[in-house]
Amino acid sequence: MNIFDDLIKLARERKSEPVEGSYTNKLLSDKSLSKAKVLEEIDELIEAVEKDTNKIHEAADVFYHLIMYLEANNIKVEDVMAELDKRKK
Numbered sequence: 001m002n003i004f005d006d007l008i009k010l011a012r013e014r015k016s017e018p019v020e021g022s023y024t025n026k027l028l029s030d031k032s033l034s035k036a037k038v039l040e041e042i043d044e045l046i047e048a049v050e051k052d053t054n055k056i057h058e059a060a061d062v063f064y065h066l067i068m069y070l071e072a073n074n075i076k077v078e079d080v081m082a083e084l085d086k087r088k089k
């Protein structure tokens with residue numbers, strides 16, 4: 001199982017069984033926080049690329065926060081993957 005699948009599973013587990021103090025739960029239950037974090041993390045990634053520092057760390061933050069943002073808004077990552085798959089030429 002890849003880490004994307006693990007994070008999707010984690011999001012759904014946290015939704016159905018919230019854990020006290022979980023940052024993931026905070027993102028999943030607060031759409032405006034989730035939106036703000038995606039925007040902030042994308043900004044940080046772009047800055048990291050431009051400065052050529054910390055790119056992997058910042059890209060990982062973007063993926064994690066984007067997955068939680070999609071889940072918070074009931075957008076299934078599987079549907080996004082299927083859409084990308086349909087675009088294959």
Ligand SMILES: N=c1c2ncn([C@@H]3O[C@H](COP(=O)(O)OP(=O)(O)OP(=O)(O)O)[C@@H](O)[C@H]3O)c2ncn1[C@@H]1O[C@H](COP(=O)(O)O)[C@@H](O)[C@H]1O
Pocket residue numbers: 010014019021022023024025060061064
């Ligand atoms: N993959 C992540 C993950 N990536 C990033 N983050 C958090 O995202 C936040 C990033 O926000 P900020 O940039 O504001 O924080 P920061 O202190 O500046 O951190 P960095 O920029 O240095 O990452 C930090 O609090 C990170 O800990 C994550 N928090 C959780 N996970 C996964 O979620 C799992 C469950 O965690 P809970 O959130 O505790 O349920 C963990 O085991 C991980 O697998």
